[in-house]
Amino acid sequence: MADILDRPAPAATTPAPTTATRQAWYTICPTFVASNVAQEFGWIEEELRKVGASLSYLRGLPVEQGYLPHFSHRFEHLFRDGGNIPSIWAKADNVDTTLIGLTEARHGGTIVVRADDPAPRVAALKGRRFGLSKSDNPAKVDWWRATSEQGVLNALRLAGLTREDVAIVDIAQEDRGFGAAARPSELWARRRADLVFTPEARALQAGEVDAIFASHGRALGLVRTGSFKIVEDFSRYPDWTLQVSNSPYALTVNTDFARANRDIVVAFLRASVRAARWLAANPEAGASILHRVTYHPSVADTRAAIRDTDFLPTLSERKLAGIDRQKAFLVERGYVRRDFDSRDWADGSYLDEALATS
Structure with missing residues (x-):
């Protein structure tokens, strides 16, 4: 070994x-x-x-x-x-x-808010602002937004809310690519911090939005700064469709x-x-x-x-x-x-x- x-x-x-x-x-x-x-x-x-x-x-x-x-x-x-x-x-x-x-x-993702937000769960976010990344690159699928939108809609449904119950705020992302590397481990080692502190996370930290979707790994990184907390985690549900x-x-x-x-x-x-x-x-x-x-x-x-x-x-x-x-x-x-x-x-x-x- x-x-x-x-x-x-x-x-x-x-x-x-x-x-x-x-x-x-x-x-x-x-x-x-x-x-x-x-x-x-x-x-x-x-x-x-x-x-x-x-x-x-x-x-x-x-x-x-x-x-x-x-x-x-x-x-x-x-x-x-x-x-x-x-x-x-x-x-x-x-x-x-x-x-x-x-x-x-089996992760599915999370909903993250600022640590000082009094909301203990998604149901308390009715009428609040959810940030969604929006790619400025029309040459590719906006997979990041699609992942986040699906997560947000799932979270709202679980909380008994709909899309109309919250405000969606677009957060522009240039999305033009980055560097080259000899192998994946080299490429992602350079990007580790960027993959946690995304434009949505920075907008949340700045108070421009009230909640974002974040993957499991990104959410852990955010929470450990002391500035954020998780109010929904899809991995805790046995429903496999929430992991899609x-x-x-x-x-x-x-x-x-x-x-x-x-x-x-x-x-x-x-x-x-x-x-x-x-x-x-x-x-x-x-x-x-x-x-x-x-x-x-x-x-x-x-x-x-x-x-x-x-x-x-x-x-x-x-x-x-x-x-x-x-x-x-x-x-x-x-x-x-x-x-x-x-x-x-x-x-x-x-x-x-x-x-x-x-």
Whole structure:
């Protein structure tokens, strides 16, 4: 165990494709997915080498090349793992992709107010101002706003309120991308503070709004400053539909590439399956690895957050039902223009082969 944890992270490279080496690219959100562990250990590169392929990190490209494709999937030979809102938007309105795996975490998010606010729960926020981020970048789906809006509406419903009972305040965000990095852990290490003190959090702190939606990890970071408190936490409910907030996490790949390079897709999944099984056997060590690529305040917080996470990709009916719920919300609220059948999007044959050969 110590050997693998002490091993230096493999250097990310961008090898030039040759007639002997097929090129694949990857991008992963800062979420609790097995792919994040597989790439930190170099297992995806290892599995791809076995089938004569190489791997490069999309966000290692200059920001004008690597930022928007992370959301739109408009990049040849790309694997994407993470939040499902960009993945749904990419499939609906951008490019043909195939869904090859789903995982999920039971967090759902929180509603946060200032610590000095007398409101003990969301019901006491009737007539108050809820801040929602609004991207100034029309070239991509506003996934951050969609996640927050869904969370706010869920919280209001639980409190017996409606959207009309509160004021929604837009908080502009430039949303033009940021830097490049050799690998995800390098990219997110630079952004950890920004992912907690978002424009909405700063607006809340300044008194410009009274409440915001925040993911579980971000809310912990805010609360520990002493300036904020949580008045709703969806993770405390057994209702799985309240956890559909950019989750289940979707692992997708460009369809043409997948059909022409089945062995590469299976190899990528094999690495993720390997990482999922390692995480199940090594949760403490896994928390240390995942902390590099996510943004809970500490390794201990990360360990607590992944306690009930099943990292093994599946395409179960329950997870696909979660995708359907997310997609219906996105279509209804205008974040996505076109609808599609998630069962047609999903192809479990690649995962079946990966499981059989792992």
